[in-house]
Amino acid sequence: MALERRREKKKKYNILYVDDEAANLRVFKSVFKRDYKVFIAESGPEALAIIKENQIHLLVTDQRMPGMSGVELLETIVDDYPDMVKMILSGFSDVEDIIKAVNECGLNKYLMKPWNKEDLGATFDKALAKFESDEGKNEIHIVKKTLKENEKYAHKQIRALLPRNEKLKSFFEDSFCLYKPVNDLGGVFFWFGKTEDGKGVLVAIDCNEGGVKGALLTMLFVTALKDLVYKKKISIPSDILQELDKHFIESEEEKEEIGFNVSVIVIDSEKEYITFSGAGQNLYYQDANDDIEIAEGSSQQIGKGGLEKEFSSFSGTFDEVKSIYLSGSNTEGQLSNSARGNSLQTIIDNMTERPLNEQKEELMINLAESISGKEQQYDVMIIGARLKS
Numbered sequence: 001m002a003l004e005r006r007r008e009k010k011k012k013y014n015i016l017y018v019d020d021e022a023a024n025l026r027v028f029k030s031v032f033k034r035d036y037k038v039f040i041a042e043s044g045p046e047a048l049a050i051i052k053e054n055q056i057h058l059l060v061t062d063q064r065m066p067g068m069s070g071v072e073l074l075e076t077i078v079d080d081y082p083d084m085v086k087m088i089l090s091g092f093s094d095v096e097d098i099i100k101a102v103n104e105c106g107l108n109k110y111l112m113k114p115w116n117k118e119d120l121g122a123t124f125d126k127a128l129a130k131f132e133s134d135e136g137k138n139e140i141h142i143v144k145k146t147l148k149e150n151e152k153y154a155h156k157q158i159r160a161l162l163p164r165n166e167k168l169k170s171f172f173e174d175s176f177c178l179y180k181p182v183n184d185l186g187g188v189f190f191w192f193g194k195t196e197d198g199k200g201v202l203v204a205i206d207c208n209e210g211g212v213k214g215a216l217l218t219m220l221f222v223t224a225l226k227d228l229v230y231k232k233k234i235s236i237p238s239d240i241l242q243e244l245d246k247h248f249i250e251s252e253e254e255k256e257e258i259g260f261n262v263s264v265i266v267i268d269s270e271k272e273y274i275t276f277s278g279a280g281q282n283l284y285y286q287d288a289n290d291d292i293e294i295a296e297g298s299s300q301q302i303g304k305g306g307l308e309k310e311f312s313s314f315s316g317t318f319d320e321v322k323s324i325y326l327s328g329s330n331t332e333g334q335l336s337n338s339a340r341g342n343s344l345q346t347i348i349d350n351m352t353e354r355p356l357n358e359q360k361e362e363l364m365i366n367l368a369e370s371i372s373g374k375e376q377q378y379d380v381m382i383i384g385a386r387l388k389s
Helices: 002-011 022-032 044-053 070-077 095-104 117-132 139-161 165-171 211-231 237-248 331-335 344-349 356-371
Strands: 014-018 037-041 058-062 085-090 109-112 174-180 188-194 200-207 260-268 273-279 283-286 292-295 314-317 323-327 380-386
Touching: 014 022, 014 044, 022 037, 022 117, 037 044, 044 058, 044 070, 058 070, 058 117, 070 085, 085 117, 109 117, 109 211, 165 174, 165 188, 174 188, 174 356, 188 211, 188 380, 200 211, 200 323, 200 380, 211 237, 237 260, 237 273, 260 323, 283 344, 292 344, 331 344, 331 356, 331 380, 344 356, 356 380
Parallel strands: 014 037, 014 058, 058 085, 085 109
Antiparallel strands: 174 380, 188 200, 200 260, 260 273, 273 314, 283 292, 283 323, 323 380
């Protein structure tokens, strides 16, 4: 009985879902028709006609559609329907368009495919809760709450995308990850995957944007990265960087704003061989003499400047490269703020004889010293992995 009352309460809200794939429309309506009055449209113009004739409380639109994209649809309605909740649901990485929707079209949430019924329903409920308040009542509180929910959502998505420690430990002889963004929501991230032929692909990412925007950009970056490795089957680090750069080149006015520092390393355990390429980030590695050396990446970022970029490669056997360390581009700046004032190369060099779990503890101590008595300035991320004892 209580469930029915809740459904009756929800039923007063009208949701419009726009997608050019009829199968997606059928599934969405089937899942949510018991809780909401669901309208569906196969195109932007069809959606505009429905909006004109009906009070739509929440609009969910796919991004990539022929004729009129999801962002173009939002641009069309933003002035006339400022109170409508607007969400984009997409599996594509249209960074420029999504950021434009956030900044200019009042986009409330960016949702990634595939969606989960419970999570999406909970998102709808929270977004529609604003209509329960009297018109104009607690408006500032509602705005703050919406921003907070966006932060929680972005944080949840970022944490879900991070590789689990077990995944790293199942591939490497020994490994660790120290991951400490300034405010939980930062642009630093790392990703690990395996190719069809068993090679490991380890990527460290540091976006020059922070907060919700940085988290959103990073989610889109990882989506593009996974597409390259899993669908297009690209496993050469310099080629991965070239393709990512093509993907993230921004419009003229955005070129100087958004960029990614990226390190890519591919590990062939069968042949005991690694290959590295970097954009704005370096590889630290333990050589055959147990010294820490640096393989330098390109000084250029992904997504900034023109397409004429070259990403050099470094490679070596497991005898030549015994351990590897990838870090975010600002990590050294944070750790060198400690009383010791050492470079990251020196910090790593002083602890290579220890097990990796002890190395992580030493780095955490160094980080704590760098923060002592003041706020953390930069996102910190270091991944260490032993290839050969």
